[in-house]
Amino acid sequence: MAEVKLIASSLSLFCTRIEWALKLKGVEYEYLEEDLRNKSPLLLSYNPVHKKVPVLVHNGKPIAESLIVLEYIEETWKDSSLLPEDPYEKAMARFWAKFADEKCLFGAFDACRAEGDEKEKAIETAVESFAFLENQLERRKYFGGEQIGYLDLALGWIPHWLNVMEEVGCMKLADAQRFPLLHQWAEDFIGTPLIKECLPPRDKLVEYFTASINYLRSLAASQQ
C-alpha cells in the first residue's frame, strides 16, 4: 500500500504543483484521479471542510490546501530544499506565492471571464499584478535562485495555464515584450523535463476553461 497518496484532478494547476514538489524530492506516490463533478466519498472524508483537491495523504493522514501541502512536503522530505534557509527570504517566497494566487491567478481568471468594459478594467488590473512578479525576478534564473523552488512551483501555472486562459479569454496578460524576465523564466521552467512531464494536455485545458467561462457567463446573464 502506498505510503503517500495524492488525490487530485489532472487539469488542476493546484494539483500539478504538488506533483512537481513530490517528483523534485524523489518521493514515490500513488495518484488518485478525482472527478470533481462527482466527488468521491474518499475526498469528502479527507477534506470535509473544503471538499477540494489536492489532498495529500501521508500514512493515512490528509493535508489540504496546495501551499500548505508544499510546506508539509518541504518539512517531511529534506532532500532538494524548496524554501530558502533565511527567514526573511522564506517570508518573501510565501508573500509572493499568496499574492500570485490572490491577484495574478484570480485576476487572470476574472479577465478571462469578463466581457466588454469590465474586461478592459480586469485586464488592466491583472497586468499590474504580473508587473510585480516581473520585478521580483531581477537577475535570477528562477524565483528560487539557481534552482527551482517553492515560489517557482506556486507560479508554475503561468507558462501553461495562463496561456490557455489568454486564448480562451481573447486577451494578452503576460506579454513577452512587456515582461521579458517572466517570459524567459516561463520558458526555462516549462523546458525542465520533470516539470513538463506533469503538464495536462493543452486541448483538455482549453475545453475546461471554455466550459467554465461559458457556465459563469450564463449564470451572470440569468441573474440579470
Next chain:
Amino acid sequence: MEEVKVLGSWPSPYGYRVQWALELKGVEYEYIDEDLFNKSDMLLKYNPVHKKIPVLVRHGKSIAESAVILEYIEETWPQNPLLPKDPYERAMARFWINFVDNKDKAAPIVTFFIGVGEEHKKATEETKELLKILEEQALGEKKYFGGDEIGMVDLAMGWMAYFGVIEEIVDVKILDAESFPRLHAWIQNFRAHPVIKSNLPDHDKLLVSYTQKRQMFLGSTTT
C-alpha cells in the same frame, strides 16, 4: 540591536496577532498605529503592494501579510514556540489559520456585522456553522487551539475574544456558553492569559468604534 517596528491599526485583530506573537516571545518592538483613511508614507513605503497593515519592519526590511509575519517571527525568535514540531500538526495549524483568513469563508461574519434583514438572518446561520466547525474540528477537546499552550492558531482566532462587542451592537448573541461551550471556554482562557490580557482592545472604546463603523456601512447602502 533588534530594531523591530510593527505597523498596525487599532483595533484590527490582524495587527494584534503580530503584537501578541512578539509579546509572547518577549521581543521588544515599537508599535506604530496607522490611520487607514490617511495612510502614512511609512506604510506606503513598507507595503507598496497591498498598502495594508500589519507590517513588520526589521533591519530596514519589511514583511506584510499577518500569516507570513507570524511564520517569520516563529523562525526568527524560536523561544516559546507558537507552532508544533511535527510537520503534520504544523500543517493542521496552517490549515486553520488559512481557513479563518479565507475571505469567502469569513464573509458571513462581515455580513453578520453590517447586514440587515434576510441577508443578516442568513449570515447569522452561516456564522454559526463556521463556529461549529471551529469548535468541533479546530479546537476539539483542547484548552487552546495550540494544545496546552497558546499557539499561532489561537492568535489567528483572537478576533473571537472581542466578538462579543459585535454581538452587543447587532443585538444578536451567537457565541454563548450553551451553543458553543468549548469556544466560550477558550475565549475566557485566552482573555485571561497574562500576555493577552494586557494587550486587548478596551471594551468601551471598541463599542464606540464598531458602532461608528457599522453606521458608516449602513449609511452607505441606504438610499
